[in-house]
Amino acid sequence: MGRLRKFYGSMVGKKVVMGVTGLIGIGFVILHSLGNLLVFRGPEAINSYSHFLKSTGELLWTLRVVLFLAVILHVVAAIQLTRQSRAARPIGYTKREAQVATIASRTMRWGGALLLVFIVVHILHFTTGNIRPAGVFSREDVYANVVTSFRIWWVTLFYVVAMVALGLHLFHGAWSSVRSIGVSPPSPQPLHRRLSLVIAVFVWAAFTAVPVAVFSGIVR
């Protein structure tokens, strides 16, 4: 236990925790975005997929617990590291020009905070049904929940904005997580991140497609 505490007590240890929990999140959003695309195959496809997931019982709950712990660890480590980094430069520059930092790398913290809010709202909206923008919620008819919700402009807008934040978070995170945990091979162009661009664009497009398709009337 002392060793584990010492490991987490270091900044590099926290970065490793952020990298591992980030990779768990990346695996999850890829599977989640693939599942979402079933909306385009009609109500039966997505509803039976939802039924299948719920029928796995303990497996589903194990995954939920893992994801919950991953989010908590990721957020706590991020807050602690952010505080340390802010404290490391008490007096800033009058003039500073970023050279290679991307919009994605510079919005990890605020984008991450937005994503945390999104995750909470999203679970209350589609999983538990506590938030019902359209006034109706069904545990069986997932398709109906999607279609009734995304006809409302501000629901669609909130999801679209949050998915931009997710895409940016993935573009930097998918690349930096494997570096943080020390497993990425040396590269002559370390700042090139083709694989994470593919992951980010795919996940962003798949997640954005559903609300936009419903709102524009392509999916009814």
Place this chain on the structure above:
Amino acid sequence: MNLTLHVWRQAAADAPGKMVRYEARDISPDMSFLEMLDVVNERLTERDDTPIAFDHDCREGICGICSLMINGVAHGPMRGTATCQLHMRSFKDSDTIYIEPWRAGAFPIVRDLVVDRSALDRIIQAGGFITAPTGGAQDANNILVPKESVDTAMDAAACIGCGACVAACPNASASLFTAAKITHLGMLPQGQAERYRRALGMVEQMELENFGSCTLHGECQEACPKEISIDTITRMNRDFLRANLLGTLP
């Protein structure tokens, strides 16, 4: 060429500081940046003003003592050079140039543009060396090292310890500096015995000095006058993780 300078002036470590405007007239484009400051200082001295304090020594890009945040970029606009090798031809006539010291809590200001970088020395003392018996040198090529390892080690060993990585890092992290030494010694047979103790010790010291954490913006690699790769940071994290998982024996 005529330039407008905004320079950070601070009389002592605990004195308040501020940006002060100077007009630098008739500067030759062939001067180095530090020679331009020499000229400005000479004129300040002539009119009984205190010259601007800045660090400089070898003026050929190898000692690592020159610093300066120039227009918001560590070591100025030329890539892969220290401030001493930056020339005024990189600027245009009537340019405005902001000159600031390295900013980090771990680099306290001594005076004006001079900062105390001994925090980096203490990181080296925490493991950035090999314990080898002294005495007669071995025959050359007694220890064979693969070409790729030599190249990686040499690229990392090029670090001159200037601290531009810390200055350019939005988090004021010393990861590139620490990782460069860990990579330099970790790639060579002589560095293996202490490889994992080194990773633990240097990382611990880096944090004791209150440097920030690495978020892989990549700014350090861009600012480094020796263009050391952020791949070294991946290697540092790997050695640190391995030392924690498997212990410090090689």
